Amino acid sequence: MAIVPKFVEVADRIWVARYDWADVNITAIGGERGLVVVDTHGSAAAGRIVLGDLDRLSIGPVTHVVNSHWHWDHTFGNGAFREAVRDVPIHAHEEAALWLADQGERMKQRFADSPDDPHRTEVAATEIVIPDRTFVDRQVVDLGDRLLELVFFGRGHTSGDIVARVVDANVVIAGDLVEESAKPWIGKDSWPLEWPATLDRLLESITEQTLVIPGHGAMVDRQFVRAQRGEIAKIVETVRYLAGLGIPADRAASEGEWPWEVDERIHNAVSRGYETLLGA
Secondary structure: OOOOOOOEEEEOOEEEEEEOHHHEEEEEEEEOOEEEEEOOOOOHHHHHHHHHHHHHHOOOOEEEEEOOOOOHHHHOOHHHHHHHOOOOOEEEEHHHHHHHHHHHHHHHHHHHOOOOOOOHHHHHOOOOOOOOEEEOOEEEEEOOOOEEEEEOOOOOOOOOOOEEEEHHHOEEEEEOOOOOOOOOOOOOOOOOOOHHHHHHHHHHOOOOOOEEEEOEOOOEOHHHHHHHHHHHHHHHHHHHHHHHHOOOHHHHHHHOOOOOOOOHHHHHHHHHHHHHHHOO
16 A cells, blocks of 8 residues: 655645644755755654655755754654764754753653653654754755745744744744644743744734644644734733732632633743742
8 A cells, every 4th residue: 555645745845744743743845955854753763754754755855954942842853864864954043952952861751751651762762963053043044946044033932942934935834833733832941921022023024825834733824823822912911910919829820811721831821920020
């Protein structure tokens, strides 16, 4: 039986594969000088699966890798790409490289401490490979007949989220600044108070016709990003209001009116917000 390619062409020479594990999106951008792959999945084994899916498409050699941010499900496949293409440059924001170097082994340990996780063994066998082409504000990858622009609009999901823009195709790869299959993850390394302004800058850079590829889930548009920005802004507004009233952080989640169900995201938004506002 023929194997159906995982990658689907969503715009001119831009392919996206949506993988079941973590529901993560991997994007490939083709040009006359090769192929850029944005994000590499959650282990070396998973990265090799991505490479196999790309090989079956016969769309050209991988010449660059981009990490949208540092989290394991977007970076732990880096080693597989280095195995396949020696010295392939891996681009990321400098904060993403620093965090991956500092916290990568801790993330691996989380899997080691979860004996029932089906991916425990493959994550344990994964070598963490740190991006080597880092930048602060903007970097351009020249593919010959087109440019891929990597832009830092500000902190949000992490301190090193970048957006990849393919201007000629009107496509933006937003990483986990935008998520479709679940509410965006607000973690202990997130910057919720700054996230809405970061999305404002993203919104200013796109049109109603722009195709936005989120870190997880189906493709979205500017209207979706604007609506998600509004939800995060409502969370920020509520955190500021509760802190202003002097509500203790351990009561804020239960006393606030939130646009999302109260879960770990809201608790993290409160703790991170209070840290910023009150220095606690």
